[in-house]
Amino acid sequence: MQGNNRRFAVILQKGIQMLLRNLPLLPSLLLACLCATGVQAFAQIWAGQWLKELYAYNYMQNESGLTDYAYILVDDKGKINKTIPKLELSIKFPIPDDAYSTFGWSGCWREDALYTLTYGRTVNKEDGSKHRPCFFARWQDDEWQFIGTHKLVRKTDHEYLSKFIPCDKGRFIIVSNYDLLDDNRADRTPFARISIPKAKKGIPEIEIDSSIPHGQEDFNQYMSDPRIFSLAANSDCIITDKYATFLNRNTGLYWVFSLERASLIKAGSIFKKVTPEMIVNGGFDDIVLCANPEKDGTLLISALDENSFTKPSIDIKKEMAEFRKTFPDVKYEEIWEKYAELREKFDRENQFMVWYRLYPENGRVEKLGLPPDGGTFDREGGKNDVWWPLADGSVEMGRHWMYKDSFLQGRNKDKKSDDDNDESVKKT
Secondary structure, three states: OHHHHHHHHHHHHHHHHHHHOOHHHOOHHHHHHHHOOOOOOOOOOOOOEEEOOEEEEEEEEEEOOEEEEEEEEEOOOOOEEEEEEOOOOOOOOOOOHHHEEEEEEEEEEEOOEEEEEEEEOOEEOOOOOEEEEEEEEEEEOOEEEEEEEEEEEOOOOOOOEEEEEEOHHHEEEEEEOOOOOOOOOOOOOOEEEEEOOOOOOOOOEOOEEEEEOOOOHHHHHHOOOHHHHOOOOOOEEEEOOOEEEEEOOOOOEEEEEEOOOOEEEEEEEOOOOOOHHHHHOOOOOOOEEEEEEOOOOOEEEEEEOHHHHOOOOOOHHHHHHHHHHHOOOOOHHHHHHHHHHHHHHHHHHOOEEEEEEEEOOOOEEEEOOOOOOOOOOEOHHHOOOOEEEOOOOOEEEOOOOOOHHHHHHOOOHHHOOHHHOOOOOOOO
């Protein structure tokens, strides 16, 4: 019974990942349902970032039915070296508490500071227009500081910024799921460049400095389609010392940016058989399994084998759409059960993974003939879909981050030194 629950949790993780990548849009009721499914801790959704010998990432866990959130820095043994609290309402906030909407998420480090963004609630004006205040925040000198604000003009309730990437010379890259300049150009792009002006008092209002070309030329004619335009906004962001790489798990598309110049280096795809037509016609789900930065500045990626997933016997998206259409009043639990059933069948057809290495300095992608040290080609039913990068270049497979006890224990007990036996976590 326990094995079945764990297998279901791994499959359920796929659905949680898909929804949490669009966290600003996730209804609180659905989030509550996810917390009630019995999953002990949310999966590690975003890639981490190397800070010298420590690995920093965003950690979400579920305790007593509540979602807690923090940024943590851990060492190779899985010990928490430092915990940075989530963006709290207790700090000075430029709008009333009851107008607060979302916490900060998906933070990025640059020059010993952590940057993130958060939202206020949508403001409806008398003339019928509406906007949503977006606040940029920084953790520095052991405290959170709000450093800028931007009013997102909203036509619907679905526009948002998903990433806020610090670059050199006080510039930032932001990524949105809609055209920030709203000029309907043929070369419209989800990427833009901003800088934060100095304000005489209060928090400075930020305007868009310029747009950044997206570089995916094969998709220019499709950028008016919100599904295609939002691919970058719904991508993982992997940060290394000099580069930021956006990687979309459902398509394999990637964009590499220079943090020194705040500009695009290269856009492409890690796959050779996934065509633009496949993506436009619906694409796939979670064909990129996991991606993390390596300590030397490259990116390590594990993915399904495109020779297999491009010829599936089951179309999960189509099956789920038909299921929802046939049963419009279905409960969330039944939706996840159906998804788990379909995903398990899909995973049986895709038992193996392949490995890639991406070199951000030129955007080159290399398919590896052998897995990295500690890695494997065998997914083991999804157990190895998540892995942990280590400082020596090896990986540790199967760390789902879904079970708090497993996380806090770090690596296997038999790998721990005698000095570690008496304590599992040390916070400083």
